[in-house]
Amino acid sequence: MKNLIYKSGILLMLIMTISYTGMAQQSFRFSQFFQNTITFNPAISGSEEFIDLKIGYRQQWSGLNDAPQTYYISAHAPLQGKKEKRYGFQNNSLRISDPSMYERLGTSRSAGNAISHGIGGYIVNDTQGIFGQTSGMLTYALHYNMGQSVLSFGVGGGVNSRQLDLEGITVGNNEIPDATYQAYLAQEGRITNIDMNVGIFLRHENYYIGYSAKRLLQNELFANISAIGASEEIEHYGIVGLRFNVNNTLLITPGAFVKYTANAPVLYDINVRVKYEELLWLGASYRNTETVIAMAGLSLNNLVNLGYSYDLGIGDINDFRSGTHEIGLGFMLFNKKDTSPYMW
Template sequence: MMSRLLTISFLLMLLGAEAQQIQQYSQFFMNDYALNPGIAGLRENIEVRSNNRYQWEGITDAPRTYTLSINVPVADEGLGFGAYLFTDIVGPTRRIGFQAGGSYHLPLNDKMKLGIGFSVGVLEYSVDGEKIELADNGDGALMNLLGTTRVVDAKAGVILNAEDFYVGFSVPQIAQNNLDIYASSVAGSSTLVTHYFLMGGYRYEINEDYTIEPNVLAKYVSPAPIKLDISLRGIWKDKVWLGGGYRNGDAFVAMVGVRLNDQILIGYSHDFTTSDIQNYSSGTHEIMLGLDIPKPE
């Protein structure tokens, strides 16, 4: 019964309910390029990141999100390049997106840069009709759904980055394209609504071994209320971290991670759901894999 209710809610979201349409991550600060294209090439290494999120464990056809990103500094010209690919599976719906773009980093002083970036790509929505059970087989609206539709999508972002803090602002889905999900234009369409992300973090070194790092991500899409992701990590020798977080109206988060060497890092987080869904789910798992590749000389 719960699975059927979720499927209905997923369809309502697909059909135009005004809600968060962008995939979420508990370890958002570990794959920040996926949120803000201005970050591309901002750091000295080539960064590869993968986030795999399994939401609401225990519920059939619950959301699953897989993201792979890379961002690369280009020579010493203050330029960067980045790209990312994601798959977001929610009940009978699947979103596959790819974007690539560039950034420019303007030095403000010896320790601070302003990054400006833009990315563009393709977003594909598809509906698996075999997963939809209709009480009324003659329901014209649902029967009229197309299997797959594709649109062009774009994102812009800026970030102010210093040695011990950063503040960034990004705007996903700025094209606001319509998803023509019906075979007939008379039936209507669903709009990709522009989102607004504000993120920031601070790195405070207690001593040469211990560092604490708070991070915040504020997400807004009209007319939904602002969603806040707040996290705090304790880091030991830049090798091991332990932390926690909170997402308002949704979950508490526990996280742990390790840097195996200069190139490889692994992170894990678990969401303890606080919404009504907690009665049916044991929580959410998220795994982050990272690779830092030294820039060629």
């Protein structure tokens, strides 16, 4: 009986968490953030020498009814002029026995433009019980080639639509109507706003670091509803990583990902990934929500790549928070130089 009461309390807490997240309209989050960086930093747009197309799905708390689910599709590509674009470094899929060839590949430069451009976009659908939101963004980035590194500036614009399934709510007789419910009801359960984000990203053969901010317009959560003065908070993201080429077949990348929003706890992931011969990679991560993450992926002929991760909660509510699956499928279209993605 005690165990039943404990689990019922935990379930109630989870339902409250889902409701709070829906009301506060927190953005989606991915464990494999390095696979889909364009969704939080527009400066990544066009950073590869091919069209980088990603499709993915995330299922949180598998086995729990109405658990959060996220679907996404994203793509970005370089805009090349008449001159060939070449960064001061590049990944290459050649399996070669002479390590010095990688050095020559990494330091080779052409007389291409110092400034290049990239475009991209994404659509993400995120549902959490009776709450849902769909975000669609178009992005642009300017890349400045500094020889051994590239500094990028990006901006994105689009729409964010939040929905509430009114049919999934049963309202009792209450002398004091709930203001939030009435606000949703007045707008037929849907609120759509225009939004913007910006980012900066510095990448080098041996490291990368970036910062971005989303929801710059800080839209009101409920338009023309004076009883509720809630508005969106700007979300700040930071990403940093090192790249160690142990030899011509092994790449090790430790890194971190941080998210900060005013009036909310700081969230961060610390991870390490190992890639073998541009073919197979393994990784592990720790998130400060008492979560450990196991990751693995596979690349096929630098055309298709597949990534999978599993989140395991290690805190007091492990029974409900564990079992989060995330899978991503990537396509490297028009990859004429047979290069692999810089961000994995």
